[in-house]
Each structure stands twice: as C-alpha cells, then as structure tokens.
Amino acid sequence: MRVVAGIDIGGTNTDFGLVDELGNCLKTETVPTKKFKVPKDLVNEVSTRILEMCKSHQLLGIGIGAPNGNYYKGTIEFAPNLPWKGIIPLAKLFEKATHAPCLLTNDANAAAIGEMTFGGAKKMKDFIFITLGTGLGSGLVANGQMIYGHDGLAGELGHVIVIKDGRLCGCGRKGCLETYASATGLKRTINEWIEQGKKTILSGKKEPIVSADIFMAAKKGDALALKAFEFTGEILGLALANSVNYTSPKTIFLFGGLANAKELLFEPTIRHFEENLLNIYKNKIKIVPSKLKENQAAILGAASLAWNQKSRL
Amino acid sequence: MRVVAGIDIGGTNTDFGLVDELGNCLKTETVPTKKFKVPKDLVNEVSTRILEMCKSHQLLGIGIGAPNGNYYKGTIEFAPNLPWKGIIPLAKLFEKATHAPCLLTNDANAAAIGEMTFGGAKKMKDFIFITLGTGLGSGLVANGQMIYGHDGLAGELGHVIVIKDGRLCGCGRKGCLETYASATGLKRTINEWIEQGKKTILSGKKEPIVSADIFMAAKKGDALALKAFEFTGEILGLALANSVNYTSPKTIFLFGGLANAKELLFEPTIRHFEENLLNIYKNKIKIVPSKLKENQAAILGAASLAWNQKSRL
Numbered sequence: 001m002r003v004v005a006g007i008d009i010g011g012t013n014t015d016f017g018l019v020d021e022l023g024n025c026l027k028t029e030t031v032p033t034k035k036f037k038v039p040k041d042l043v044n045e046v047s048t049r050i051l052e053m054c055k056s057h058q059l060l061g062i063g064i065g066a067p068n069g070n071y072y073k074g075t076i077e078f079a080p081n082l083p084w085k086g087i088i089p090l091a092k093l094f095e096k097a098t099h100a101p102c103l104l105t106n107d108a109n110a111a112a113i114g115e116m117t118f119g120g121a122k123k124m125k126d127f128i129f130i131t132l133g134t135g136l137g138s139g140l141v142a143n144g145q146m147i148y149g150h151d152g153l154a155g156e157l158g159h160v161i162v163i164k165d166g167r168l169c170g171c172g173r174k175g176c177l178e179t180y181a182s183a184t185g186l187k188r189t190i191n192e193w194i195e196q197g198k199k200t201i202l203s204g205k206k207e208p209i210v211s212a213d214i215f216m217a218a219k220k221g222d223a224l225a226l227k228a229f230e231f232t233g234e235i236l237g238l239a240l241a242n243s244v245n246y247t248s249p250k251t252i253f254l255f256g257g258l259a260n261a262k263e264l265l266f267e268p269t270i271r272h273f274e275e276n277l278l279n280i281y282k283n284k285i286k287i288v289p290s291k292l293k294e295n296q297a298a299i300l301g302a303a304s305l306a307w308n309q310k311s312r313l
Numbered sequence: 314m315r316v317v318a319g320i321d322i323g324g325t326n327t328d329f330g331l332v333d334e335l336g337n338c339l340k341t342e343t344v345p346t347k348k349f350k351v352p353k354d355l356v357n358e359v360s361t362r363i364l365e366m367c368k369s370h371q372l373l374g375i376g377i378g379a380p381n382g383n384y385y386k387g388t389i390e391f392a393p394n395l396p397w398k399g400i401i402p403l404a405k406l407f408e409k410a411t412h413a414p415c416l417l418t419n420d421a422n423a424a425a426i427g428e429m430t431f432g433g434a435k436k437m438k439d440f441i442f443i444t445l446g447t448g449l450g451s452g453l454v455a456n457g458q459m460i461y462g463h464d465g466l467a468g469e470l471g472h473v474i475v476i477k478d479g480r481l482c483g484c485g486r487k488g489c490l491e492t493y494a495s496a497t498g499l500k501r502t503i504n505e506w507i508e509q510g511k512k513t514i515l516s517g518k519k520e521p522i523v524s525a526d527i528f529m530a531a532k533k534g535d536a537l538a539l540k541a542f543e544f545t546g547e548i549l550g551l552a553l554a555n556s557v558n559y560t561s562p563k564t565i566f567l568f569g570g571l572a573n574a575k576e577l578l579f580e581p582t583i584r585h586f587e588e589n590l591l592n593i594y595k596n597k598i599k600i601v602p603s604k605l606k607e608n609q610a611a612i613l614g615a616a617s618l619a620w621n622q623k624s625r626l
Contacts, residue, residue: 068593077593078592078593125463126462126463126467140559140560142455142456142458142460142462142467143455143456143458143460143461145455145456145458147455147456147559147560147561148456148561149439149455149560149561149562150438150439150561150562150563150598151561151563151593151594151597152561153561153593153594154439154455154558154559154560154561155558155559155561156558156561156591156593157558157559159558159591160555160558160559161551161554161555161589164551171591171592172592173589173591238474238477241474242473242474243559245467245468245469245470245472245473246453246460246467246468246470246473246556246559246560247453247460247462247467247559248460248461248462248463248464248465248466248467248468248469249462249463250463276474276486278469278472278484278486279391279484279485280381280390280391280464280466280469281464281466284463284464285463
C-alpha cells in the first residue's frame, strides 16, 4: 500500500506513524524527544523505526510538524521548548536517513492541513485553525492554500500583542495572546486571582493547579473557575474577531487541550467574538471544535502535509 | 490599442480612465459622486463617457474600486461614505451599460493589486498594502494572490480593535485602528490634546485643523504636533507588528495622504514596529512608501484588477 509517514516533534514526545491516502493511521510509535542530545540521534532512531514499519508498504514521503518549523527551508528555528538550540535542518537530515522526500512546517500549520485534508475543513478555502495547548498555535488558510508568508513563518497568532504591557510571554515580550488564551494562560489567570485573595475551591490545593483542575472546578460550579473561563473567552473572542478582519474566514476551528473544555470555553468565546465583530462579518462565521481525533491529529496533520503536496515531494 | 477602464468610486468624486497593459493612464475624467441620487444615474453617465473615450481603442474590461466592495458578488455593501444605501450590484449595472466584463473590489484591495501590477510590489508574493486617508484601508497579498476571504470582504485592518473601549469609530464600535492611524485619527489626537489645554501653535486657529496643518506645525518644530505623529506611529507600528504574525509579509506599503508626511510618520512607525516584532521577524520586513503615483493610483489600481484577471473577464 502507498503510505506517507507523519512525524510530530513535541517538547516532550515525538510521535510518528504511517498514514494512508484516506487518512487512516496504520501504525504509530512514540519516542521521548529529550532523550536525544543531538537532533541526528533522534532522526536516526525515528528513521530506522519508520523504515521498519514500511516493510510491506511503499513510502511516498514524510511530513513533519515541529514548533518554529520553517516550511521553505525545512528547518526548526530557535524553538524554545526543544532540547536543541539554533537552526536545525531537520527535513534534510530525515531525507538523508530515509532516502524519502520530506516536508516540514510548524505544528499548527500541519494540523490545519490535517483539518483540510481529513477533518472538518474539507473543500473549505478560507479558514483559521487554532491550537490551544501549552501555548496558542495557528494556521491560516486562504484561497485554499496555507499561508506560509515570505519567510515560511506566518501564522503566529499566539504572539499577537493583545494587552499592552500585559503578561510576560516566553518570547520575551509582554501581552501576547497565548499568555491569556491557552491552558497555561488559564492557569495564570486563576493563580493571579488566588494570589489576590479571591476564593475558589482550588485555593487549598497542595500540588500546582493544572487546567484540568480548573475545568473540574468550573463543572462543579466554582465561581472563580467559571470566571476564569469567561475571561479567557473574552480575550480569545476579541482576538478572533480582530483576526477576521485579516482573512475573513468561513470557519474558525479550535483544537487542543483547552478546546476540550467545550461549552465552558466555546460559549464565552463565541459571545465575545460576535460582540466585537465588524458588522459586515456578524452571524456569518462559525467557531467550532476541530474534527481531528486528538491522539492522532499531530501525526495525521504532518502526514497530510506530505499527501497534500505530492507534486513537491 | 487594447485597454481596460479603471473606475474609482469615492465618497466625493468618482475618477475613471483608460489604462494600457504597461500601466499608462491614457485618459482620465472625474464626476462628483454625490450628484447622482441613484447608482444607475452614475453608471449611465460614467459608461457613456468611457465608451466615448474608447472610440479608437478595444475595451477589454472594466475594474472598479469602491468602499465596502465585495469581490465575489460585484456589489457595494452598506458603504457609510456613499450616498446610496444597502447592497448595490454595481458590477452588473456597469456590464449592462457598457457590455464589457466588469470586476469590482474594495478600493484598498484595488490599490494593492495596482502596487503588485505596476508599482513597488512587482513579483512580490507576500505583502501588505495600507492606505492612510480619511480612514485606514488595507489589502493583503499572500502566495501571490489577493486575500478576498470566504465572503469577498477580507482586509479590513482599519477595523482591528487596538484599544479596548477606545475612540468611537464610524462602524459603531470603539477603539478601531483607523480612529488613531489615519488623517482623521491624527486630527482627533491633536484636538483631544488641545481640549485638555496642551499648547501648540495651532491652538489659536479659527478654521478646523486639518492634517496638513499638523504636518506644517510639526515641520516648524511644534512639540505637540511632533508628539501627535509619534503617537500615531506608536499605534500604527504596534498594529503592523501584530499584522506580521498573520501573513509574514516581505514588505508593508503605506499609501495615501498621511503617508505623504514621510519621515514624520515613517520614523516613529518603523521604530515602534521593530520594537514590537516577534524575534523571528525582526529586521527582515520593510515598511516603505507606495510607488504608485497618487493622482493615478486609484484608477491604475482598479484597472489592474481587470488586467490581472483577464481570464475571469
């Protein structure tokens, strides 16, 4: 069978697997990213395993999703959450190790292409894809094409400054969207309020609060946890309303850990989104959950990068 | 000679003319837009004059730039500065009157296509075009294509909300970019400060202050006028830095009345732009004046819409 391999390089794990033309994940494996001190060691291990998986298949190519991935150069550039520093020519390293053509883009772009190829954005020409995890990633599709931008680094909506002199971001600047609208942002919100002495059933918790705790507290009716989701939705809703002025999408897809909070996140986000939309866009644009299966999305997304661009491979 | 006609519908005047394939404006005329109580009267007058101009030429098509123009539908939709209300099927009306194929888009998109076809963005695949006049208009080009969006109404950067609960905008919302970064925004800035009792050589002026007055005052070294340009550049620079996160352009072009203030506007804008850019974009992206001739830009832009899309005509 003709297959492509999808590789998702994450700060903790690197997931990879084979995907057929219909979007079926045939086999998947995982290795811990931080185990590998130099990128070449990871490339060799993953390549060996992929070639092993492919014994009864024809490997057409490889797609890689990675933080700070540069599509044009096939490189990872200064990714703060990976163990390797500087600019890493990852696509070339994989091509050398596997002798298969290889494409790379940032992880959110890969997932957006996955949504377009196998998910809820099939046949959709204009949409925005947002991942809400540790940070906020995004992929923009216009005229049926991923927007990579002049340098291959477009679609960094997590680093739009939404509050002047706001929260310190991992990028070194202040007030970036992802410091508010992400699983980490939600935690910062409630921790700031707890420090100010506001009451919540989470106050007495010994271990650090994680976003799942805030979700559970909100489900139980905890007012502060509910307010934290409301605040997150306010910031995200306004930011998405502003985003519409750029590309006028048909749909905005939300994906990732925080999106799993469903109505707790979607209701306030959509309400503030509609409140802040320019009149010509009102009541036209849907904000919906991604249709990608969460445990397969990263691999599917990376693989669909390869399936979508067979002519470039 | 094969020509197209370019028509620029403005709140005050409607300019039109013939343009050859090299971007030469062969003939131009103007009619006052407000003279025409219904759109059909304008269409009839302008069509008659265009057909008259074309007697020794072959008219291939017509391009129209208009405020709130919808590219897909060929309509003007709820344009606040035009004398006609509701949705107007202007492209169809012109096709009926001239029997020439007709394309329409918003005025800033048309100018962006003009920049790409005849100006400083030739062969450029990713750029942002900003018009700074009464309001702030914009056109986004990615992958060598104008971004029209799902509904044909993309590229409304003037209505990105940059200050929560900020200045009241003509769109009915508060804090839109164009209430600060436009000729009107510059006037509002200095008038607010004068009302607060701040000193400027413009304080005693009997007639309402226009943006040219502020320019002249700044040139003479008036501290408040200089501060007004600094403030405009601060707001615009940050907004453009945020815009880069969307489409990662090679260049940002500034056009229109306020852009003519040159260094007074460009210096603070570029400084605040670089200060606010995400590190991966720093020192890569140019902010430059448009290369379109100001008195011909609107007609050229509209005409290039037609030249660029001959296959659709």
